[in-house]
Amino acid sequence: MPVSLRDSAATFGLSPEEFDLVVEHLGRDPNALEAGVFGALWSEHCGYKNSRPLLRRLPTEGPQVLQGPGENAGVVDIGDGWGVAFKMESHNHPSAVEPVQGAATGVGGILRDIFAMGARPVAVLDSLRFGELSEARNRYLLAGVVHGISLYGNAIGVPTVGGEIAFDPCYQENPLVNVMALGFLRHEDLKRGTVGEVGNTLIYVGSKTGRDGLGGAVFASADLSETSDADRPAVQVGDPFMEKLLLEACLEAYAGGLVAGVQDMGAAGLSSSVAEMAHRAGLGVDLYLDRVPRREEGMTPLEVMLSESQERMLLTATPGRERELLEVLERWELDAHEVGVVRDHGRLRLFEGKRLVGDLPVAALNEPPTYTRQGVEDPAIARLRATPIDVPDTPDPAGALLTLLASPTIASKEAVFRQYDHQVMTNTVVLPGRGDAAVLRVKGSRRGVAATVDCNARYVRLDPRLGAAHAVAEAARNLSCVGATPLGVTDNLNFGNPYLPEVYHQLEQAVEGIKEACLALGTPVTGGNVSLYNQYRSGDGYHAIDPTPTIGMVGVLPDLERRADMALERDGDVLVLIGEAAGGLGASEMLARLHGLELGAPPPLDFEREAAVQGVVRSLIQDGLCDTAHDVAEGGLAVALAEMAILGDRGLDATLPDEASADDRGAPDGADASGDAGASDDAGASDDALLFGEGAARVVVALAGDDAVAEAEARCAAAGVPCHRLGRSGGNELRVRTARSAFAVPLTSLRAAYQRPLAEGLR
Amino acid sequence: MTIAVVRFPGSNCDDDARYAFESVLDARVRFVWHREPALGRVDAVVLPGGFSYGDYLRGGALAALSPVMEAVRAFADRGGPVLGICNGWQILTEARMLPGQLARNPSLHFLCQDVHLRVERSDLAFTRHYRQGQVLRLPIAHNEGRFYVDDATLAELEDSGRVVFRYVDAAGRQLAEANVNGSRNAIAGVVNERGNVLGMMPHPERAVEALLGSDDGLGILRGVLDHLGRTVPAS
Numbered sequence: 001m002p003v004s005l006r007d008s009a010a011t012f013g014l015s016p017e018e019f020d021l022v023v024e025h026l027g028r029d030p031n032a033l034e035a036g037v038f039g040a041l042w043s044e045h046c047g048y049k050n051s052r053p054l055l056r057r058l059p060t061e062g063p064q065v066l067q068g069p070g071e072n073a074g075v076v077d078i079g080d081g082w083g084v085a086f087k088m089e090s091h092n093h094p095s096a097v098e099p100v101q102g103a104a105t106g107v108g109g110i111l112r113d114i115f116a117m118g119a120r121p122v123a124v125l126d127s128l129r130f131g132e133l134s135e136a137r138n139r140y141l142l143a144g145v146v147h148g149i150s151l152y153g154n155a156i157g158v159p160t161v162g163g164e165i166a167f168d169p170c171y172q173e174n175p176l177v178n179v180m181a182l183g184f185l186r187h188e189d190l191k192r193g194t195v196g197e198v199g200n201t202l203i204y205v206g207s208k209t210g211r212d213g214l215g216g217a218v219f220a221s222a223d224l225s226e227t228s229d230a231d232r233p234a235v236q237v238g239d240p241f242m243e244k245l246l247l248e249a250c251l252e253a254y255a256g257g258l259v260a261g262v263q264d265m266g267a268a269g270l271s272s273s274v275a276e277m278a279h280r281a282g283l284g285v286d287l288y289l290d291r292v293p294r295r296e297e298g299m300t301p302l303e304v305m306l307s308e309s310q311e312r313m314l315l316t317a318t319p320g321r322e323r324e325l326l327e328v329l330e331r332w333e334l335d336a337h338e339v340g341v342v343r344d345h346g347r348l349r350l351f352e353g354k355r356l357v358g359d360l361p362v363a364a365l366n367e368p369p370t371y372t373r374q375g376v377e378d379p380a381i382a383r384l385r386a387t388p389i390d391v392p393d394t395p396d397p398a399g400a401l402l403t404l405l406a407s408p409t410i411a412s413k414e415a416v417f418r419q420y421d422h423q424v425m426t427n428t429v430v431l432p433g434r435g436d437a438a439v440l441r442v443k444g445s446r447r448g449v450a451a452t453v454d455c456n457a458r459y460v461r462l463d464p465r466l467g468a469a470h471a472v473a474e475a476a477r478n479l480s481c482v483g484a485t486p487l488g489v490t491d492n493l494n495f496g497n498p499y500l501p502e503v504y505h506q507l508e509q510a511v512e513g514i515k516e517a518c519l520a521l522g523t524p525v526t527g528g529n530v531s532l533y534n535q536y537r538s539g540d541g542y543h544a545i546d547p548t549p550t551i552g553m554v555g556v557l558p559d560l561e562r563r564a565d566m567a568l569e570r571d572g573d574v575l576v577l578i579g580e581a582a583g584g585l586g587a588s589e590m591l592a593r594l595h596g597l598e599l600g601a602p603p604p605l606d607f608e609r610e611a612a613v614q615g616v617v618r619s620l621i622q623d624g625l626c627d628t629a630h631d632v633a634e635g636g637l638a639v640a641l642a643e644m645a646i647l648g649d650r651g652l653d654a655t656l657p658d659e660a661s662a663d664d665r666g667a668p669d670g671a672d673a674s675g676d677a678g679a680s681d682d683a684g685a686s687d688d689a690l691l692f693g694e695g696a697a698r699v700v701v702a703l704a705g706d707d708a709v710a711e712a713e714a715r716c717a718a719a720g721v722p723c724h725r726l727g728r729s730g731g732n733e734l735r736v737r738t739a740r741s742a743f744a745v746p747l748t749s750l751r752a753a754y755q756r757p758l759a760e761g762l763r
Numbered sequence: 764m765t766i767a768v769v770r771f772p773g774s775n776c777d778d779d780a781r782y783a784f785e786s787v788l789d790a791r792v793r794f795v796w797h798r799e800p801a802l803g804r805v806d807a808v809v810l811p812g813g814f815s816y817g818d819y820l821r822g823g824a825l826a827a828l829s830p831v832m833e834a835v836r837a838f839a840d841r842g843g844p845v846l847g848i849c850n851g852w853q854i855l856t857e858a859r860m861l862p863g864q865l866a867r868n869p870s871l872h873f874l875c876q877d878v879h880l881r882v883e884r885s886d887l888a889f890t891r892h893y894r895q896g897q898v899l900r901l902p903i904a905h906n907e908g909r910f911y912v913d914d915a916t917l918a919e920l921e922d923s924g925r926v927v928f929r930y931v932d933a934a935g936r937q938l939a940e941a942n943v944n945g946s947r948n949a950i951a952g953v954v955n956e957r958g959n960v961l962g963m964m965p966h967p968e969r970a971v972e973a974l975l976g977s978d979d980g981l982g983i984l985r986g987v988l989d990h991l992g993r994t995v996p997a998s
Contacts, residue, residue, distance in 0.1 A: 147872075150872075150873050151873075154814070154873055154875075154904070154906075155773070155775075155814040155817060155818065156775065157775025157776070157813060157814075239817070240814070240817065241772070241773050241814065241816065241817025241819065242817075244772070244773055244775065244814075245772055245773075332772075333772060417875070418872075418873075418874055418875050418876050419872050419873045419874070419875070420873070420875060421873070421875045421904040422875055423875065423902050423904060423966075423969050423975070424775055424776060424779065424812075424904065424969075425778070425779065426779045426782060426783075426968070426969050426971075426975060428975065429974060429975060431976075441974065443782065443786070560974070762872075
């Protein structure tokens with residue numbers, strides 16, 4: 001029997017070598033239950049065995065960090081005794097199989113992580129990726145995912161306040177659903193996932209345990225293949241009503257001092273929550289499986305341990321307050337049972353009645369073997385990156401602008417956001433789609449909190465290190481554009497199969513890029529999630545998705561009255577571009593949408609310049625000199641101006657600088673290791689580069705009055721940052737001139753192009 | 764003077780209502796759990812929005828059977844003011860305290876957006892802070908907001924002036940495209956015969972501060988307080 005168990009180690013998600021390691025830890029062969037628990041906790045999803053050595057490189061410290069990685073969520077200090085708990089997690093594989101429930105349970109899971117920290121969840125943001133909107137299956141997935149997010153978030157009453165949605169054929173079979181949640185808490189209310197002390201009682205509360213989601217952690221860590229449709233039972237079903245009760249009951253129990261530790265049951269269910277809580281305290285637990293409420297008859301101990309039934313929490317009762325805790329939970333009409341006792345033996349001992357059915361070392365469960373591999377860049381990617389951009393200036397810039405606005409990645413997401421309750425809890429100050437980041441008020445404080453999720457995966461594909469750094473820089477820029485000071489990062493690393501050297505290369509380089517940017521911009525990483533084995537089928541086999549390290553970032557507004565969004569507020573405001581006049585066309589949306597080319601190097605990223613531009617923008621907003629700002633991202637300056645006009649429902653007249661001043665250009669990019677210069681940058685400022693070129697550290701602000709303009713120019717000069725007066729807001733057209741061409745487009749045409757794709761795609 | 768905000772399992776605008784009355788209007792709020800058979804000494808009742816009982820079965824259907832609803836009905840019968848917002852209106856229709864039903868939006872999608880409402884009568888306590896014909900901008904957030912009644916009841920509601928709010932455009936015109944959820948006669952809120960029980964789909968408690976974009980809902984909440992004979996200072 002032991003021999004056959006080793007032979008079938010793969011069914012538990014263990015390699016034969018890992019099985020041998022388990023034997024070594026136990027000093028004997030495991031039984032099937034023990035092998036299964038090891039397999040789940042050592043899966044990529046729970047154990048991060050391929051990514052942990054890389055993640056250790058990320059900066060995690062800063063004076064603002066109240067809780068770094070290793071807990072259910074990170075927590076940063078926003079002042080006045082308030083903290084923000086935040087975390088992002090993926091639900092990619094479940095959403096590929098069953099989009100509605102996959103996305104819904106993604107929301108439910110991340111919200112539990114937030115209230116497990118003692119925080120009240122206050123907002124959700126989503127970063128979503130799908131194949132091209134023109135294909136019916138992708139519209140089905142989009143509609144299902146949006147519906148799932150909406151049905152869970154709306155019902156539980158946590159607003160969905162922002163996010164991003166991008167479309168690329170590489171996500172055709174493997175959409176990405178990354179959900180970020182935020183919660184507010186007072187510093188003193190911070191909770192941790194611990195069993196506390198010897199003798200404490202562990203209380204199971206929430207839904208009964210069923211066979212749903214069985215082996216989900218292993219499922220999420222396996223290649224997504226044709227057989228996945230047969231895995232449907234591995235996708236859990238969400239019950240937001242149950243979670244609302246669980247949320248309110250937990251918060252009431254915390255407030256009463258009844259809870260000494262708490263953790264949700266997420267991936268690998270009861271196994272991971274009890275093992276992690278015991279490990280953090282350096283203790284052991286006797287767990288009585290027969291006391292776990294079950295939805296079905298005849299479940300095996302392994303099924304009980306690995307079930308990923310949703311809406312369940314494990315609480316450590318405050319010693320002596322067990323009865324009161326159970327009373328609170330029962331008043332909220334929840335199933336609650338004492339299932340475990342904390343011991344000093346350092347083991348996870350599993351009992352069925354009096355019978356010991358499993359005996360596992362807690363430390364070994366939590367310390368899976370880790371693997372460091374050798375990454376090798378795919379030479380095809382290097383060639384694409386080095387390919388010179390050789391396209392003629394578009395003869396029809398107005399048409400090109402309308403095409404870009406109608407690119408589903410750029411187009412308005414209003415049709416999506418109106419399906420989300422984005423206002424419940426009455427804290428949402430900047431509505432989704434209206435600013436570069438969501439802005440929430442903190443009731444009882446002057447402060448505000450801003451949040452965003454960002455990643456340009458095309459940049460990452462063409463240059464993983466630089467592209468990932470761009471994702472961090474853009475997130476920080478988006479926060480700065482609403483007037484927030486960035487505080488911390490949660491990252492969701494979506495990659496392919498790490499055993500492939502070219503995928504491992506992407507992962508390793510992306511982590512380096514995140515590290516560099518987070519260090520440079522002062523935003524430590526407080527937690528995150530890794531999703532590997534994201535791939536699609538094409539011709540000769542399976543291919544990894546574009547590497548997509550989604551960055552979630554939160555920041556603080558010192559005074560909520562001083563904030564900005566991107567909508568032009570008044571006629572006659574002066575439009576000022578802070579940063580370089582022209583961008584590059586390498587890896588740009590313009591090249592992709594108008595020429596069908598996804599190549600060239602992403603724009604360079606100079607961290608000093610980035611920080612300087614963001615500093616100027618923040619200072620203008622925080623000093624009350626500016627209430628309208630928008631970063632220049634996909635589609636370049638023309639798209640940025642058009643968005644400001646559409647959202648403000650007023651036109652503008654802009655003259656783009658003749659040419660980028662020579663001293664602004666070609667600044668060596670010391671921090672970026674790629675070494676490939678943007679091919680288009682050498683050509684000077686072509687019309688395409690001025691209108692549609694992309695680059696870091698570029699922000700358009702609209703300023704009321706000459707004094708504000710003079711002050712902005714002075715601050716730019718002092719910071720060594722170029723700035724350019726472009727023109728003024730007003731009228732009902734977007735009028736743009738360069739030295740060589742001019743065009744005008746009525747607002748109505750811009751709006752139609754901008755709103756159509758998602759409105760129709762979701763019909 | 765105290766306002767009861769009834770909490771059903773799954774209510775999620777209960778705290779928003781409390782905040783609006785307490786922090787913005789300086790009134791006192793008492794949460795009443797759905798299992799309580801009595802309201803206690805309160806002067807007005809608010810049934811807040813949310814997904815009571817998860818909206819399983821039908822919005823408001825299970826909540827209407829909660830013990831507290833008998834107390835709410837008795838309170839209304841004594842002339843006490845009752846305001847049902849969103850899911851609260853659904854509960855009032857399921858409890859037959861107001862006519863009609865709220866059906867799925869024709870798009871079959873949840874809708875969260877600002878709408879314009881025309882105040883059809885300003886002689887109610889709830890609406891005395893508005894002018895008749897005044898256009899308000901309030902948010903909606905619902906799956907099931909399409910007001911439906913049979914022809915006879917509709918005629919009766921219209922003839923007796925019990926339609927309080929209608930979906931209109933910014934200029935106050937009753938246009939098909941402004942009737943975002945396809946309600947009959949674009950009805951967004953109705954009152955009972957006695958004028959003390961108001962159900963409405965839009966959320967006045969979400970529109971009480973300029974910071975969040977509109978304070979057009981303040982008048983309705985002030986009206987609830989006025990019902991108590993209290994004079995509430997303007998903003």
